[in-house]
Amino acid sequence: MMKQKLMFIVETVGGGVRTHVLQLLNGLDPEQYDITLVYGERYDHVFEQQKDELAKKVRLILMPSMQRTVSPKPLIASIRELRRVIRDIRPDIVHCHSSIAGFVGRVAAHKEGVPKIFYTPHAYAFDAPEFSSLKRDAFVLMERWTSRHATTRTFNVSRGEYRNALKHHIDRQGKFRVIYNGLPDIELPSRLEARERLGLRDVVPDESPIVGCCAWLNDRKDPMTFMAIANRVIAQRPDVHFVYMGEGEPEFVANVKAYIAKNNLGGNIHLFGYRSDAALLVPAFDVYLLSSLYEGMPYSLVEALRAGVPIAATRTTGNDEVVLPGRNGELFGVGKIDEGVAAVNHLLEQHPETGTLHDQVKQTYYDRFTEQQMLDQIVDEYNGNA
Known part of the structure; x- marks a missing residue:
């Protein structure tokens, strides 16, 4: 032919x-x-x-x-x-x-x-x-x-x-x-192996939860809402750490760093730039947090499902078709910090790294993505x- x-x-x-x-x-x-x-x-x-x-x-x-x-x-x-x-x-x-x-x-x-x-x-x-x-x-x-x-x-x-x-x-x-x-179904490292690869095991205790994402630092992803949610969660639970992987426009990077310094969050919020192995690091997270203003269909959320990591994401186009509340995560309003804090805390209480929630989240990847x-x-x- x-x-x-x-x-x-x-x-x-x-x-x-x-x-x-x-x-x-x-x-x-x-x-x-x-x-x-x-x-x-x-x-x-x-x-x-x-x-x-x-x-x-x-x-x-x-x-x-x-x-x-x-x-x-x-x-x-x-x-x-x-x-x-x-x-x-x-x-x-x-x-x-x-x-x-x-x-x-x-x-x-x-x-x-x-x-x-x-x-x-x-x-x-x-x-x-x-x-x-x-x-x-x-x-x-x-x-x-x-x-x-x-x-x-x-x-x-x-x-x-x-x-x-x-x-x-x-x-x-x-x-x-x-x-x-x-996304292709690939072999992923364990939670602790991913944390080792990320370089956090000397900084973050193994039992401490990590909330993270891999996204651009730009208007569309609204990283300042991510940071504000992190600030509030850390104030309630000092054992929780947050990870943001991704590069971006210089002014956004500068604003994020200034916010972290101003609020003394450097011990709990960890910024990583571009990582070529980002997809293999998602299992390090206990909750995936995405604060986008708008989306089409974000691959990053599909990576989270594939890793069995439950998602807290804004209720916007694309996100609301990946995230099924009660099954693989929770949705919150765009820019709604209080709702985002509640969603993250609820998912952290589910002990998502093991057991039925992990399997339930991963099944939604196999079903559709x-x-x-x-x-x-x-x-x-x-x-x-x-």
Whole structure:
């Protein structure tokens, strides 16, 4: 059977988008697909480390003109350059990821007559609180036009994201399909082994609970609410420690460090920057705490389920489909510190590191969030079998 030419277009290769795209690049059958990745200049350490290995099996094309902006001039420049690349490679399938690549990639593919054009938003930009209302309105118009004129199907990573698309009248229901992010089932270290690997066993007693997360330090993840919850919990229970793994924008890092110093929390809150082994360190936690303002479908929460770690997370799009209160965690209102403290304390009282709660949390991963489930559904769409 002749291989199908498949092109991925991504503006920013970082975080959950990078995880998802790398899963596709590594998980799709190389006997079935001839794969090209077109990407912008913004990418993280993980992608940087894997580029050379990826280049042995995937055609990599760096496109500096693709930038995170809705200004007409760079958008038009990106579309023109993408059209030239598509014209040269002539893909059978184009799959675009996130808002900017989703717009320029779909427009270019449509103009060049690509038969199948797919799109994964990974959280719609028009939901982002950091953008002005004018910019969010621009994203809505861009999403509507490209969905109606240049898209075979949009893959929403959560039902909440799908409902947001319908709420903003992006397109008719049949143009969307919910496909949850999934992760491979891997062997994970024990709780104490993960703490040793993290470097905390000399600092944190083995019996002391750890509440942690792995997330960017940026607007979207709202790390200051995480810190405020930690402050309140530590005041009630000095034996509890908090861990925040992740890098971020300098002002956020500075604000977090200043907050920790001001409140004398340095002995109980431990900041780690980027860790390439972050997914293997999640078993060190007794509770996973995520304070996001908004999400699409966060991989970090799926990592927590896979490790059997119960979750306290904000009640927002994506989070509320991973976290099932009473089964694998608790939800609290966005920015609601009192509710977050109550959720964390409730889960700490369940002794989550052993017994039925651990198994119950892990079962929700097997039920809905394995990598193979995700890949099978996407391939069905590529092949027109869905």
